[in-house]
Amino acid sequence: MKISTGLLLACLSAASCTPKNSNSPKLLKEVEVRKDGADGLIVSLALVDENGKPTSASGLLLVEIQAISPRDSVFTVSEMDTALTESSFRQLSFGQGSLKKKMLGFETTRIPYQNSKEPGGYHKTNKKGLMLVSFKPDDGTVLQQTVTYEL
Numbered sequence: 707m708k709i710s711t712g713l714l715l716a717c718l719s720a721a722s723c724t725p726k727n728s729n730s731p732k733l734l735k736e737v738e739v740r741k742d743g744a745d746g747l748i749v750s751l752a753l754v755d756e757n758g759k760p761t762s763a764s765g766l767l768l769v770e771i772q773a774i775s776p777r778d779s780v781f782t783v784s785e786m787d788t789a790l791t792e793s794s795f796r797q798l799s800f801g802q803g804s805l806k807k808k809m810l811g812f813e814t815t816r817i818p819y820q821n822s823k824e825p826g827g828y829h830k831t832n833k834k835g836l837m838l839v840s841f842k843p844d845d846g847t848v849l850q851q852t853v854t855y856e857l
Contacts (some may be wrong), residue, residue: 727810729755730846731763736800736809737839738818739855742816747771747857751839752811753849760794760810765843767812771819772836780836786817790841833857 731753738750748768752823755761758822768787772780821834837853 712790727759727761728760729756729757729761731761731841731849732756732846733758734839734841734849734851735760736811737837737851738800738852739837739853739857746816747837747855748816748840749814749837749842750800750811752798752800752809753795754839757810762792762810762812763841763843763846764789764791765846766790767814767840768838768840768842769817770838770840771817772838774836784818788814798857805808814847 733749733754735754735758736750736752738747740750742748746802751767752764753761765786767790768785770782770785773783774780795810795812797808799806800809800811801807834854834856837855838846838850839853840850842848
């Protein structure tokens with residue numbers, strides 16, 4: 707029995723499609739940070755609805771890379787903001803090893819964590835840091851998560 711390649715691909719494609727979740731996000735479920743070059747980061751995040759199901763939304767994303775001063779005050783080193791639409795989200799991998807999973811998410815462009823090349827400007831000197839990620843959906847309240855990362 708022969709099945710055409712086109713028919714087989716159409717069947718597989720239809721079986722793997724899941725209906726779009728149009729519920730509003732209630733939580734930043736996954737926030738991951740990875741190093742990009744000598745002085746930059748890329749942030750991936752996933753939103754979930756009140757039932758814990760991945761969702762997407764239009765809104766404003768703000769990522770603040772933070773540092774702690776010698777006097778224990780937190781200050782922003784650099785930041786990135788961008789307007790997101792539902793089409794900004796795509797399938798991404800979150801986690802590592804046996805905990806790795808694919809989820810609907812958004813990935814930023816490169817964010818520099820060195821904000822000044824001038825003398826006296828801030829230069830990251832260790833591998834650990836803080837990051838505040840905020841997302842304000844067009845139709846909801848601000849969702850925030852503070853992440854400690856190590857590169």
